[in-house]
Amino acid sequence: MREGRAYVAVLNGRIVAVAALVLIGKSAYLQGLRVRPELRGRGVGETTTRFLLEEARRRGAVVATLLVAEWNTPSHALVKKVGFKPRMYIYGGKPARRGESKCLSSLEAYEAVSEALGRSRGYACLPDEPWVCTAVTPWELLARGRPCIDKSLYIGRFSFGSAIGDPDIDVTSLSLDGYRERYTTYILYAIELQEKF
Structure with missing residues (x-):
């Protein structure tokens, strides 16, 4: 938070997701998306990811990246739905x-x-x-x-x-x-x- 990287998604006055956005030159790195377990599968992660991409674009980034653990099937589906493409291991x-x-x-x-x-x-x-x-x-x-x-x-x-x-x-x-x-x-x-x- 001190570095200005942290973002929270709030729904009805309650924090429902957190994530970070790191800017390096013209690149953005999306990091640590976490959604409350009881709200997963309801579009909170997708909405938060799309918001971070717009924020990165607004701040001048021309490319955004993120890492997903190989075993994390739901996250792979989410990032592909938003438009991310796999680049390397x-x-x-x-x-x-x-x-x-x-x-x-x-x-x-x-x-x-x-x-x-x-x-x-x-x-x-x-x-x-x-x-x-x-x-x-x-x-x-x-x-x-x-x-x-x-x-x-x-x-x-x-x-x-x-x-x-x-x-x-x-x-x-x-x-x-x-x-x-x-x-x-x-x-x-x-x-x-x-x-x-």
Whole structure:
């Protein structure tokens, strides 16, 4: 709430849903939609999601993304109904090992991140907020962390390959490999809100 990300849906003076909206450059990330159990299946989640998309559009976002756990069938149906399309798999959990690698700077860092984003079609999770995954530019990633190369490129708590990082802290990656404790598989969904940037 302090960061201005939290939104609530109110019906008859009662909070019926909560969610968050994170803006990164021209991208928006919808996070943590929760609807009161007794009101699920009545359109509250869809209405809240559509409101967040309009809010993101109003605030200048041209694309919105969100993550859905692979097992969450109702959420998959909801986001597809609203118009989101699946883009890629994201994995998260506790990594098996720390990154002890060569860290890059300046042009070398920009080139490595640009090449990696080309492979991921411009999507990545944030180095400092690994559960916020959206369309980003190399500069947006580099402003949040320094990329390093091990067997794959990683930047902060997100890896374009195998999971690398502090074994006691959550990380996300584009690979199933490298986890000591892996959570469920997530699907990253995206929807275009305006002309491409």
